[in-house]
Amino acid sequence: MRLNGRFIAIAAAFAVVLGACAGNPPAASPAPTAAKTDDPFTAEWNALVAAAQKEGSLTIVGGPEGSQQDGQWYEAFQKQYGIKVTLGGGNAAEVRTRTLAERAQGVYTIDVSAQGGTGTEGFVAAKVLDPLAPFIINPEAKDRSKGWYVKEPIWSDPTREFCQYTGLEAPSNPGEFYYNSQKVSQAEIDSVKSWKDLLDPKWKGRIVIGDIASGEAATDRTRLWLMLGKTWFETLLRTGAPKIVTYGDERTYADGVARGDYQIALFPPGTASLQKAIDSKLPVVRLERTLAEGSPHNGAGRFCMMNKPPHPNAAKLFMNWVFMKDGQAALNAFTNREGRLALRSDVPQGKIKDIVIQRAQKVPFLFEDTSRPEWIAARADSQTYLKSLFAELKIVPGQ
């Protein structure tokens, strides 16, 4: 084989690509120096930080959107402590399958779960989590008497033992509400004072919803179920002739709204694509006005400690950090989730919009505890009912 110049050039270029792709270790640790102190907590904390840094890495499993929406937040932890954060994830079924398969064989790869509702419930049911409270040791994370919107830990699991919310959602309405500003006139949108107004025949065929029978927009669905009852859903589906997009098909949903194929958009599969459409100056508008039913706040971003984590100290450090000022400030600085903000009111506003802060500060402060039995029951009942109604009406999402 004769190696000519072109071949060598190709090989060299390839080597450069390979070299460029080689993974870099996390940035040099700016680890706080373990100052000598007589304070037992400080000593304990410094020991924890040192042990976590010695472990060197942390594995978080999130939902399908985790990397896109929260990646920079986790990177802030990585930068602060020099601990490499690996984010795994996928839909709930995928994560659950893989995790249980691993654990059945004694393989433990995940430290922290940051999944959505379905995934978290699956982990609680599978008994793969440790009780969370004993791991929260830093007073800055434990003491919620000052500088917090909610003075108690917000649990996501019914036993109030395993998973806590790390953020707050201060939505303008109990459910996301978008519309196409070219197809829906200002007068028409102003005429909507209540969610019940959407049942008016004039909206027939103009509304799009996600596949709520398959679990789409579960929080919105449960809130409205509790507020308006099943009659509202029944009327919407029987007489409103809404378009229903396939489960998870965020792009079709958002594009349809942007084009005006769908004029009113409820129960979205996700909001990132809608927000991008707004940012691109397409005629998509989020209804910021609060309708008659009002809107309670609720927790957002479930975090749980896995049992038998491969990096127990890094996991413990992280679970404290997310509630400490640094972690909460990073949440405000980096979250890409519309309407979400830190649980703490004593951290910088970051990229959170003024209107979201104003809603979070409104008085009286209404809070929806999603770990209460009524909420859990409404979540299950609403989905069961909608599944049967979809079947009865022969609704096939996407068609």
Added chain:
Amino acid sequence: MGSATAAIASPLRVPRRRRAVGIRTFALAACLIALSTYLVYPVLLLLVLSFNQGENVLVPPFEWGLGNWQAAIAMPGLFTSLGNSLTIWSAVTVFSFPIAVAIALVLARTNIPFSRGLEFMFWLAFIFPSIASTLGWIMLLAPDWGFFNFGLQQLGVARPGPFNIYSVPGIVWAKLMGDGIAFKVMLLTPAFRNMDGALEEAARIAGQSSLKTMLRVTLPVMISPIVLVLSLQLIKMFQGFEVEWVIGSRFNYFVYSTLIYQLIRREEIPQFGPAIVLASVTLIIIALVIPFQQWIVRRRIYTTVDSAFRPGLLSLGRWRWPTFGAIALLIFLLTALPLFILLVGSVMTRVGFFNAVPLWTLDHWREVFVEKRFQSGLQTTLTLAITAGLVSPILFSLLAYVIVRTRQRGRAILDSVIWASAAMPGILLGFGLLLMFLMTPGLRILFGTTWVLLIVVTMSGVTTGTNVFKGVLVQLGASLEEAGRVAGAGWLRTYFAIVIPVLMPTMVLVGMINFVAAAGATSSVVLLASRDTATLSLLALEFTASGGLLEEASIISVIITLLTMGVSLPMRALALRLGVRHDVAIERAR
């Protein structure tokens, strides 16, 4: 190729040597056991677990029974999805096969201009990743915003636009434009080129026209590679995944493989039992295909390349340039158009929206390049693709050689195992392998590493690769090997000194297939890859499936395309330079 003696009456068998029980036999037995373990054990594991009707298939306590089978049989979507698979496969085959055979015949046996160049373009079309082609055609044919529909609306021709990629015809079209045609042309053309031209010459001397000669002589002689490719196509009915998922899931249209994926990955509680049962049905269908294919392979005389090798060219007459134009147009649709559209879409703020502000942006490219998963994905993809491209031809040619040329005990079992492995949809085989790596003490250490993916992507092409080599070996006269043996060379030396050089073009073909397959692997590795070892194609699929990141997915597809072309084409050129050319140019030179 050196001169060798003429026709062989039947598939050659190496004469049995009574003393041939030694390290060679032991090595082959070990190879058989290793392969069988790799291919059969996951299947058995899944089949056994299909009778576990416990709450979780994976976690004790197990509860044995027929519940999963009953549920699967009662499941309304089961037969629908099988019917859908058949519909898609039939439609793709009905369109692609005649087109591919016709193109291969024209390229190999006629005087069409630039036949080598056109054949090369079909290689490029094959290299073009299926996910990239599909994304490109989504951007062209999506209802309302697809470029074709948008253009027609702007011209006032049709409102709304007439095309809808999210339909059954849309899936068929995307598959045809993916590898539906190119793959077959790529496999058939070399086989057609290697055909002995004596029969055609005889037909022409007898006064037959070019067309009649082609239909009555060329085509019947070529029935073996055609049937082989058709049988490979049959297996692909159960392997298709990306196109069906990316397009079909948008309108709740499930074929067999995507239903399995839906059951395993998309349900809130994974439905492994019914999914495994569905896979078992696939095995039954494949079990019917294997004897048929073997019957075809064994019943015919295939020696068409030997010392009498004299391919001639049929004249297309005045249809020469129109035929060239038609094939060039097809190649444009297969490659340049979707790639161009992907590039255009990747720099639009929101693809399909010409009223977005700004209309053009490089932000998506910037976002992809700073995405850490992209960087690690690129590294993993390069590692997997290069390894698979280099290792698989040697491994598969050895397997084919053992099956076709030797009388080693167990080779029929090996052949059956290799065929049966193709029946397993990648996602399910991946899950079986996940269990295998987790449940086998010695293998557990590999879990979560790139090594697991290397094994999987290398082996995932075993059915296609081995059968391509088998077809060529059966077609290839044994006279060269006999000459080697007469000169005193042993089995292994004959293989490396004579067979490999003769097989070099095919080795390049198989290496290329596996390089491209590894670079685009999704279903087989998705359960085995961690975030650290996820490939670019998994990232593209994730971005596409999540729906919100079409532009980013298109960029990754473009990068996969450039990667596969940028690496595999120099490899191909280099290997061809080392190999043997039995082409028309040589014949002309004579």
